[in-house]
Amino acid sequence: MIIPLSWLERCPTYKEQLQEIKDKDLSTYGFLGYPVLQAADILVYKAEFVPVGEDQLPHLELTREIARRFNNFYGRILPEPEALLTKVARLPGIDGRKMSKSYDNAIYLSDGEEVVTEKVRNMFTDPQKIRIDDPGHPETSGCVVYAFYQALEPKKAKERKIECEERKIGCVACKKELAVILNRFLEPYRQRRKEISAxxxxxxxxxxxxxxxxxxxxxxxxxxxxxxxxxx
Ligand code: SF4
Structure with missing residues (x-):
């Protein structure tokens, strides 16, 4: 046996989705075996590096284990691919969970300006910061807005942390500013997408x-x- 069932059952994404997704029947091989399909897609092309986000690392590790086991049984044929992480290896979804299509919490490159602004408006923030004069905890509360500032404007994020903690800004204003920054960041991608789709x-x-x-x-x-x- 190349891939024991226990390898798939211990996959963190599998366990997480079993907990999070209640409205779908997940007791199928299609769901359990999805990481195997991904592994096959990588190994069949003998990829040496795979650009992934941090939450995909367990899948890549499984791919490496599959390659290693196959090679042990049948001789060295499949390379063990390595992760190529970007500078920002993980961005949460707008509700603070893993960003995923299945959770309906993702921001897409195809989203228009208004959609993005609305998504930013709905982002999860520090629940203890209800009014401007409540001190915020952007780093420890899981504030999604702050995570996006860190990814897009690290310098601004440092200032924002102080402003938030020192009660100089409220979440509404903070989100409005982020929406502008995020839309500015996405615009070239939207343009390129438009050109290509033409x-x-x-x-x-x-x-x-x-x-x-x-x-x-x-x-x-x-x-x-x-x-x-x-x-x-
Ligand atoms: S002010 Fe900004 S950083 Fe602070 S909790 Fe609200 S959204 Fe997050």
């Missing part, structure tokens, strides 16, 4: 070309794998 034929071309390159690598890996496990 040429669907170009996107198709890129996908076909990429698919062809990827297929060659995947076929080579699969034939090595099949030979190693005596399926050829």
């Amino acid at each position: 040429h669907p034929e170009k996107i198709k071309e890129i996908l076909i070309e990429g698919g062809e390159k990827a297929r060659i690598v995947a076929q080579e890996t699969m034939s090595e794998v099949c030979k190693a496990i005596n399926l050829l």
Whole structure:
């Protein structure tokens, strides 16, 4: 057996989602085995590095374990991929949980200015800071607005922490300013998205070309794998 069931059951995302998502039937292999699908998508291309967020690290670790175990059984074929973390390795969703489509708490590159402003307005903040003159605890309360300041404007985040703690600003004003900063940050991506979407034929071309390159690598890996496990 390459992947024991216990490896999948102990996956933190699996455990977290079992707790958080109550309105869907999660007792399916499709859900439990999702990290295996991700691992296959990485290993079949023999990726050496994978750009991930911090919360994806356990999945990547599982991928490394699968590669290691396979190699132990059948010879060194699959590389153990390493994580490529960005400077900001994790941003919470607007409700403070992991940002995820399943939790409906994500901010998308496709979101327009008004949608983003509304999402910022709904961000979770320090529950103890109800009025301006309540001292806030931006670092320890899980304030999502503060996390976004840290990611987008670290210098401003330092000032904001002091202003918040010293009762010089309230959450409404703090959010309004963040919405402007976030929209300014997202604008070039929205523009680029618009330009690209105006040429669907170009996107198709890129996908076909990429698919062809990827297929060659995947076929080579699969034939090595099949030979190693005596399926050829
Ligand atoms: S003032 Fe800003 S940093 Fe402080 S709790 Fe409110 S939203 Fe968070």
